[in-house]
Amino acid sequence: MVNWNNEVLRQPEKLKLGTKSIVLVANGDRRRTANTACQNAQLECERQLRKAFKRLGYEIVRAHPKVDPALGHGFIETQAQGREIFSRIPKDAPLLVAEAVWQYSHHVLAGLRDHKGPILTLANWSGQWPGLVGC
Numbered sequence: 001m002v003n004w005n006n007e008v009l010r011q012p013e014k015l016k017l018g019t020k021s022i023v024l025v026a027n028g029d030r031r032r033t034a035n036t037a038c039q040n041a042q043l044e045c046e047r048q049l050r051k052a053f054k055r056l057g058y059e060i061v062r063a064h065p066k067v068d069p070a071l072g073h074g075f076i077e078t079q080a081q082g083r084e085i086f087s088r089i090p091k092d093a094p095l096l097v098a099e100a101v102w103q104y105s106h107h108v109l110a111g112l113r114d115h116k117g118p119i120l121t122l123a124n125w126s127g128q129w130p131g132l133v134g135c
Helices: 032-055 079-086 109-114
Strands: 021-025 059-062 095-099 119-123
Touching: 021 032, 032 059, 032 095, 079 109
Parallel strands: 021 059, 021 095, 095 119
Antiparallel strands: none
């Protein structure tokens, strides 16, 4: 007999978005040390994006914490995290994938594949950090 965990089966709460909201996700590396080292570069990229989109009348809503205290960074670092985060994003919401550092695309691939709204991928990579950049 299977003993189901009701917390796992419960539907996650969708993000609350306004009519001029754009959902942002920050896909990270598989290495936690790389993600913590690059956290400040990502946050600076996002600060610049918020400023630019605000001038156009849009609000950027991050789909996951800027910094997860348990992880020490605010990147999506696993496929499981990516699936859980995308389960809270409305399927038709405008989506912004913002990358300032290297990342592994498969962390968000399932969510991007099934997303029905517009998707903008944006990279602002200075070249300071070695590694892969891709969306």
